[in-house]
Amino acid sequence: MRVLGVDPGLTRCGLGVVESRPGRQVALVAFGAATSPPDDPVDRRLLAIADAIGLWIDRHQPDAIAIERVFAQRNAYTVSGTMQVSGVAMVEAARRGVEVALHTPTEVKAAVTGNGDAPKEQIARMVARLLGLAAPPRPADAADALALAICHAWRPSTLSPTGQAATAAQKAWVEAARAARRHRKTWVAA
Amino acid sequence: MRVLGVDPGLTRCGLGVVESRPGRQVALVAFGAATSPPDDPVDRRLLAIADAIGLWIDRHQPDAIAIERVFAQRNAYTVSGTMQVSGVAMVEAARRGVEVALHTPTEVKAAVTGNGDAPKEQIARMVARLLGLAAPPRPADAADALALAICHAWRPSTLSPTGQAATAAQKAWVEAARAARRHRKTWVAA
Numbered sequence: 001m002r003v004l005g006v007d008p009g010l011t012r013c014g015l016g017v018v019e020s021r022p023g024r025q026v027a028l029v030a031f032g033a034a035t036s037p038p039d040d041p042v043d044r045r046l047l048a049i050a051d052a053i054g055l056w057i058d059r060h061q062p063d064a065i066a067i068e069r070v071f072a073q074r075n076a077y078t079v080s081g082t083m084q085v086s087g088v089a090m091v092e093a094a095r096r097g098v099e100v101a102l103h104t105p106t107e108v109k110a111a112v113t114g115n116g117d118a119p120k121e122q123i124a125r126m127v128a129r130l131l132g133l134a135a136p137p138r139p140a141d142a143a144d145a146l147a148l149a150i151c152h153a154w155r156p157s158t159l160s161p162t163g164q165a166a167t168a169a170q171k172a173w174v175e176a177a178r179a180a181r182r183h184r185k186t187w188v189a190a
Numbered sequence: 191m192r193v194l195g196v197d198p199g200l201t202r203c204g205l206g207v208v209e210s211r212p213g214r215q216v217a218l219v220a221f222g223a224a225t226s227p228p229d230d231p232v233d234r235r236l237l238a239i240a241d242a243i244g245l246w247i248d249r250h251q252p253d254a255i256a257i258e259r260v261f262a263q264r265n266a267y268t269v270s271g272t273m274q275v276s277g278v279a280m281v282e283a284a285r286r287g288v289e290v291a292l293h294t295p296t297e298v299k300a301a302v303t304g305n306g307d308a309p310k311e312q313i314a315r316m317v318a319r320l321l322g323l324a325a326p327p328r329p330a331d332a333a334d335a336l337a338l339a340i341c342h343a344w345r346p347s348t349l350s351p352t353g354q355a356a357t358a359a360q361k362a363w364v365e366a367a368r369a370a371r372r373h374r375k376t377w378v379a380a
Binding site for chain 2: 070083087094100
């Protein structure tokens with residue numbers, strides 16, 4: 001299974017593609033970042049990011065796109081751009097009939113390191129180790145995008161038909177996913 | 191000048207097109223709403239709204255698109271969909287080279303009624319009166335979209351090269367626009 005991870009951002013949007021292989025193996029396909037000039041009007045910046053994501057989908061033909069789930073509680077100004085990019089990424093995927101999944105930062109951290117509170121540097125180091133890279137991928141957004149792609153490729157439902165989590169990392173993942181669902185329900189009820 | 195107003199929403203996105211004429215006249219071109227089924231995955235819902243907006247742009251060939259500026263402070267769950275739709279609308283406009291403008295609800299209310307705190311029903315009644323309609327446009331989102339389009343068509347810079355506000359409504363508009371800019375700066379500094 002080939003997954004494109006997208007770490008949404010307006011100035012720099014991390015992109016990373018991995019291919020999952022039997023036995024919990026993942027191989028690197030590509031990583032990078034789509035950027036847009038901060039001084040451009042927002043509509044043109046969003047278009048630049050949308051076109052880059054579309055190009056990555058066309059070039060790498062992923063089976064699924066994993067996007068970081070953005071929460072509105074953080075800094076309002078930053079969040080609006082991030083949230084708009086996540087929407088734009090979803091449209092690029094939907095237009096091409098590619099499956100979309102959203103994962104919270106906690107889910108991603110748990111999936112990759114077994115610890116939902118792992119610091120950013122640990123994620124990047126783990127991504128490098130899993131993909132056989134000599135150093136953590138740069139920019140940091142690309143490492144985050146690769147972690148998202150790995151998280152999705154390893155999500156428990158693809159590993160076991162019963163949804164049973166075998167490893168510590170998978171157990172942490174299942175917990176984080178459950179917590180995210182609870183959180184979402186609170187929102188809907190609000 | 192022809193303006194497409196967009197009141198962003200995932201379940202129902204209000205759309206309204208007006209044509210401004212000399213002497214503060216506005217004429218109705220079209221109004222309606224793009225909808226998406228609440229049970230569909232978000233990516234497909236966003237695509238449905240994006241395609242509808244693209245169709246409206248292609249059909250009505252507006253000179254500009256006026257979108258409601260969404261603030262992140264409100265209900266987090268609703269805001270994320272609204273914000274994503276606004277981003278998606280911007281991309282549809284940018285892809286076609288159509289100018290994009292964002293207006294706050296306060297600006298729109300001030301432009302249409304002269305009162306930045308006017309209730310929703312008053313806006314809808316005023317929109318009907320300005321466009322020569324027998325009754326307020328339905329759904330309410332379409333009335334909001336038409337108000338956005340009128341607000342943009344009437345923005346002071348298109349009325350006077352010096353940016354001087356002539357009427358009470360225009361003065362209120364200028365004040366609301368200034369307040370919105372101040373608000374935005376606070377965000378950037380945060």
